[in-house]
Amino acid sequence: xxxxxxxxxxxxxxRAIDIIEFISSSQREVxxxxxxESLDIPRQSLIRILNALCDxxxxxxxxxxxxxxxxxxxxxxxxxxxxxxxxxxxxxxYMKELSQKTLKTIELSSLDRDQLILLEQIRGQEEMxxxxxxxxxxxxxxxxxxxxxxxxxxDEDKRRRVIGKIGLPAVTKYTITDTKRLEDEIRETQxxxxxxxxxxxxEGVRRVAAPVFNADGKHVGCIxxxxxxxxxxxxxxxxxxxxxxxAAGKTSAELRQISQHSL
Amino acid sequence: xxxxxxxxxxxxxxRAIDIIEFISSSQREVxxxxxxESLDIPRQSLIRILNALCDxxxxxxxxxxxxxxxxxxxxxxxxxxxxxxxxxxxxxxYMKELSQKTLKTIELSSLDRDQLILLEQIRGQEEMxxxxxxxxxxxxxxxxxxxxxxxxxxDEDKRRRVIGKIGLPAVTKYTITDTKRLEDEIRETQxxxxxxxxxxxxEGVRRVAAPVFNADGKHVGCIxxxxxxxxxxxxxxxxxxxxxxxAAGKTSAELRQISQHSL
DNA sequence: ATTTTTAGTACCATATTTGGTATATAATTT
DNA sequence: AAATTATATACCAAATATGGTACTAAAAAT
Numbered sequence: 004x005x006x007x008x009x010x011x012x013x014x015x016x017x018r019a020i021d022i023i024e025f026i027s028s029s030q031r032e033v034x035x036x037x038x039x040e041s042l043d044i045p046r047q048s049l050i051r052i053l054n055a056l057c058d059x060x061x062x063x064x065x066x067x068x069x070x071x072x073x074x075x076x077x078x079x080x081x082x083x084x085x086x087x088x089x090x091x092x093x094x095x096x097y098m099k100e101l102s103q104k105t106l107k108t109i110e111l112s113s114l115d116r117d118q119l120i121l122l123e124q125i126r127g128q129e130e131m132x133x134x135x136x137x138x139x140x141x142x143x144x145x146x147x148x149x150x151x152x153x154x155x156x157x158d159e160d161k162r163r164r165v166i167g168k169i170g171l172p173a174v175t176k177y178t179i180t181d182t183k184r185l186e187d188e189i190r191e192t193q194x195x196x197x198x199x200x201x202x203x204x205x206e207g208v209r210r211v212a213a214p215v216f217n218a219d220g221k222h223v224g225c226i227x228x229x230x231x232x233x234x235x236x237x238x239x240x241x242x243x244x245x246x247x248x249x250a251a252g253k254t255s256a257e258l259r260q261i262s263q264h265s266l
Numbered sequence: 267x268x269x270x271x272x273x274x275x276x277x278x279x280x281r282a283i284d285i286i287e288f289i290s291s292s293q294r295e296v297x298x299x300x301x302x303e304s305l306d307i308p309r310q311s312l313i314r315i316l317n318a319l320c321d322x323x324x325x326x327x328x329x330x331x332x333x334x335x336x337x338x339x340x341x342x343x344x345x346x347x348x349x350x351x352x353x354x355x356x357x358x359x360y361m362k363e364l365s366q367k368t369l370k371t372i373e374l375s376s377l378d379r380d381q382l383i384l385l386e387q388i389r390g391q392e393e394m395x396x397x398x399x400x401x402x403x404x405x406x407x408x409x410x411x412x413x414x415x416x417x418x419x420x421d422e423d424k425r426r427r428v429i430g431k432i433g434l435p436a437v438t439k440y441t442i443t444d445t446k447r448l449e450d451e452i453r454e455t456q457x458x459x460x461x462x463x464x465x466x467x468x469e470g471v472r473r474v475a476a477p478v479f480n481a482d483g484k485h486v487g488c489i490x491x492x493x494x495x496x497x498x499x500x501x502x503x504x505x506x507x508x509x510x511x512x513a514a515g516k517t518s519a520e521l522r523q524i525s526q527h528s529l
Numbered sequence: 530a531t532t533t534t535t536a537g538t539a540c541c542a543t544a545t546t547t548g549g550t551a552t553a554t555a556a557t558t559t
Numbered sequence: 560a561a562a563t564t565a566t567a568t569a570c571c572a573a574a575t576a577t578g579g580t581a582c583t584a585a586a587a588a589t
Contacts, residue, residue, distance in 0.1 A: 012314060012318070012546085013278050013282070013314040013315045013317070013318040013546085014278075014545085014546080015276050015277075015278035015279050015546090015576080015577095016278050016279060016282045016315055016318040016319065017318055017322070019276070019279045019282065020318075020319075020322045020324065023343065027342075027343055027346050030346075034535080034536085035535075035536055035537085036534095036535065036536080045577080045578045045579080046536095046537090046578080046579095047537095047538095047577075047578050047579080048276075048576090048577060048578060050536085050537065050538085051275060051276040051576085051577085052276045052279055054276070054537095055275070055276040055279040055280055055283075056279065056283075059280070059283045060378070060379060061283065063378075068586085069536080069586095073343060073346065073347055075347065075351075075376075075378045075383050075385075075401070077340055077343040077344040077346075077347065077401075078344045078347055078383070078385070078400060078401035079290075079344075079383075079401035079402060079403065080286070080290055080336060080340040080344060080401070081340040081341045081342075081343060081344020081345060081401065082344060082399045082400045082401040082402075083290050083293075083336065083340075083399070083401070084336055084338065084340065084341055088338075113338075115323070115326075115338045116323060120338050120341070120342075122338075122341070136345050136346070137341060137345045138338070138341035138342030138343070138344065138345040138346070139342060139345075140342065275576080276576085277575090277576075278546085278547095278576085297565080297566090298565075298566055298567085299564095299565065299566085308547080308548050308549080309548080309549095309566090309567090310547075310548050310549080310567095310568090311546090311547060311548060313566085313567065313568085314546090314547085317567095331556080332555095332556090332566080530589100531588100531589080532587100532588080532589070533586100533587080533588070533589080534585105534586080534587070534588080535584100535585080535586070535587085536583100536584080536585075536586085537582105537583080537584075537585095538581105538582080538583070538584090539580105539581085539582075539583095540579105540580090540581085540582100541577105541578105541579095541580100542577105542578105542579095543576105543577085543578095543579100544575105544576095544577075544578095545574100545575085545576075545577075546573105546574090546575075546576070546577090547572105547573085547574075547575075547576090548571105548572100548573095548574095549570105549571095549572090549573095550569105550570090550571100551568105551569085551570085552567105552568080552569075552570100553566100553567080553568070553569090554565100554566080554567075554568090555564105555565080555566070555567090556563100556564080556565070556566085557562100557563080557564070557565085558561100558562080558563070558564080559560100559561085559562070559563080
């Protein structure tokens with residue numbers, strides 16, 4: 004796997020990305036030797052790549068003792084995305100509405116490389132650490148409302164492939180780990196139009212999510228609502244479900260309109 | 267400049283970054299040929315690098331017609347930063363306080379590679395496009411409250427170097443373009459402790475900003491407040507100035523405390 | 530102050546990436 | 560449906576980035 008015999012490779016680029024990911028995952032500033040030891044890149048080559056990344060602002064060693072950390076360039080590049088993934092800007096408006104009405108945490112997610120990614124988030128009243136950070140990814144489609152929506156809308160083949168990739172691991176004791184039950188759940192999701200998750204990803208947290216479609220009718224993301232079990236009772240499920248459906252529906256409608264105008 | 271004779275270079279990495287910056291700056295999805303024409307990288311080499319960047323999620327071509335755009339990986343890496351640039355999390359608390367008290371736009375900025383960078387932002391009541399996006403950089407230290415604070419706290423040498431780099435261009439008709447006047451302004455900033463800018467970067471917008479210091483006494487950033495001229499009268503200058511000074515002061519104090527505990 | 534560890538530079542032969550050309554495949558236009 | 564354009568792959572000789580080794584400089588640790 005690491006040794007790719009194919010010459011369409013750009014090894015220096017892969018190494019650079021390995022370095023960036025290593026530093027990012029270590030969640031703190033790291034020293035040169037830590038990188039050498041962890042990454043199996045020769046010293047000399049490593050230095051060259053580190054210098055290049057620092058020169059361009061992708062890494063930064065102006066902090067403590069010249070240790071390396073992720074550069075602020077990523078802040079810029081990360082925040083430049085909203086403009087390009089167009090539906091983010093449109094969805095934002097309706098997410099805000101939802102947030103004001105419910106005071107719950109509202110999230111916009113999408114599927115990227117077979118993983119769920121959190122694109123945007125408006126934090127709710129409840130000050131607790133149920134929030135993931137924007138940009139974080141979750142591979143467990145079977146354990147999240149958003150994931151269930153995605154599964155319910157993909158064709159049989161893709162669904163099997165995506166699930167086959169990681170299986171149905173139990174994230175909490177409530178996670179669905181049985182194929183039959185998941186199939187039922189997916190059918191239920193198709194019927195309702197929105198996805199629901201009851202502490203299956205994190206104990207004490209419930210979520211609902213509804214799909215956003217672009218002008219071509221392609222499913223591009225989900226608007227979701229999260230809350231603790233204390234403030235999101237099971238009797239409120241349909242109320243919140245309808246609310247996310249409404250917000251997602253409005254977003255899809257606006258996306259259709261926009262593309263008509265631009266014809 | 268582009269041809270570096272030195273062998274500590276990692277050209278493939280520089281090329282990869284050129285590509286990423288080109289795509290990011292074009293503010294839309296770009297085709298292969300656009301990149302070839304703009305960047306002077308041979309086709310074959312370009313493809314190799316593009317493939318590497320796509321494989322790793324730094325670029326994405328799943329959008330329209332297989333055009334290239336910035337990948338969602340940057341979202342993740344960008345949002346991972348707050349944890350590492352420690353003062354962001356501490357400042358956030360006091361920024362929120364300020365935001366609730368004033369309903370104005372509150373911003374946290376820093377200096378990175380001689381440019382001001384917007385690290386964090388809480389949008390105010392006024393729904394208008396005075397907001398820059400998080401991660402955006404401004405080289406005009408002389409035209410922004412935050413920049414004036416930075417200038418007022420750096421030693422003579424660095425100040426001259428930073429200003430020498432871009433001079434004193436007029437961004438609006440109110441921008442200070444005269445060295446003498448800037449020096450006066452810097453002295454005034456030193457006296458007051460906070461920086462002020464009156465439509466010098468954007469017409470109709472006023473800003474104040476105060477410095478945050480880390481436990482070692484190093485100036486690491488500024489907490490600022492922005493508003494339109496309609497909601498930020500000149501008679502309110504000192505009131506808002508004192509408020510940002512207060513928020514920044516509390517942040518610095520907490521940074522000192524944290525480092526004491528960890529001894 | 531001295532030693533030890535760590536980070537980075539210089540040098541250079543070799544192996545590897547690189548980038549021509551030709552070719553294949555997909556998308557778009559006529 | 561055929562022609563044209565755009566994008567990507569295959570191949571291979573040449574050039575160049577790579578990564579040994581040896582050396583320097585700067586921090587930590589003693």
